[in-house]
Amino acid sequence: MVRAPYSSGPGMVCAAAVLACSFVAAGAHNGVTHKSADEAARHLKEQENTPGFPNIKGGDFRLIDQSGSGRSSKDPQNRFQLLFFGYAKCKAICSVALPRMAEVADRLEAEGVMVTPLLITVDPERDTAAALAEAVPKYHPRMIGLTGSEKALDEAYRAFQIERKVVFVDPEQGAVYAHGSYIYLLGPDGTFKTLFPPILGPERIAELVHRYIGGKS
Amino acid sequence: MKMRRLRTPAATVLASLACFIVAAGRLSAAPGAQVVEIKGEIIDTWCYLSGVMGGPDAVVGSAHHTCALWCAAGGIPVGVKAEDGTVYMVLKVKGEDPLAQTDTIMELQSDSIVAKGQHYVRDGVNYLVVADVISNEGITNRNHEDFGVVPGFAIPEKK
Secondary structure, eight states: OEEOSSTTOTHHHHHHHHHHTTTOOTTOBTTBOOSSHHHHHHHHHHOOOOTTOOOOOOOOOEEEETTSOEEESSOTTOOEEEEEEEOTTOOSTHHHHHHHHHHHHHHHHHTTOOEEEEEEESOTTTOOHHHHHHHHHHHOTTOEEEEOOHHHHHHHHHHTTOOOEEEEEETTTEEEEEOOOOEEEEOTTSOEEEEEOTTSOHHHHHHHHHHHHTTOO | OOOOOOOOTTOOOOOOTTOSEEEOOOOSSOTTOEEEEEEEEEEEHHHHHHOTTSOTTTSSTGGGHHHHHHHHHTTOOEEEEETTSOEEEEEEETTOSSSSOSHHHHHHTTOEEEEEEEEEEETTEEEEEEEEEEEEOOOOOOTHHHHOSSSGGGSOOOO
16 A cells, blocks of 8 residues: 555546546447447447356345445345445546446336446445445435445455455545446346446446346346 | 457467467366457556547557556556457456456556457457466557657646
């Protein structure tokens, strides 16, 4: 761990980059540029998933939500779930991934499909249930913020192959964490379905979630 | 330049000038995955694919190295940009547990490498599980000579 030399330190570079990049072109993926979003969608649909994708154990976590109630990996309303590991004070990737998850949830809801956005904190020292209760509704009214004991969180991190690490301590904002940035799609029973890199736009993620709900695996 | 992939474990490695991905046999039990060698540059996928920090020639190499380090430190997946322009998201490295977010990744950022690993396509995205970095020439794309630091605020001024 190192201490940031300046209060507006280079960690903010990432935040600025991430925020500036929240308008990622829908047609861009893998460095391949298409003339239109439709062409990109057609290209992507032609590609089948490679069997044997590295297995993410996922699921089976037992944590505490922002109301102080227990919450397992099973969705009580039997919905698919979008899961991100981050923290409330993150000004970098979380500030894009969480609104992106919220937008995906809204897009799907408008189409009659309800999914539950979940945040599991990597900063349990600051992300108490009370802090999460204040933070997560700012992203989405149905977002669930999860914290828990060190043991319970460690189990969740291991299950989703997340490593959290303090990169530096910003004099003004406190600890800045490195953490994974993939968005996981879980089934209603908490099983891992797939993951999305944060470079995918909300419309593309919503499309993919639709496909998984429709039975693609 | 056209990319080719070989599907059989016993396939002979072709050192074709047109090929940047070559088969090298299967690594382990990973049904369906192709073992590939990819020659390319480690990049910051976020800034490269979004384009908002600059054009594709500017958000790679030495010009973008500082920003790329911070993005990777924050968890943004790194990628390998092959010489044909295809970007492979690095999912894991050398059997490390965390997904693409390790000190190893940080040490490779912006380097020109040849990586051997398993290639998966999932949801239209190319992923690479790196088994080995066969060669590493370091940062060879010295584009800061043309673009300076990209973005300019990547190295903050001291208050």
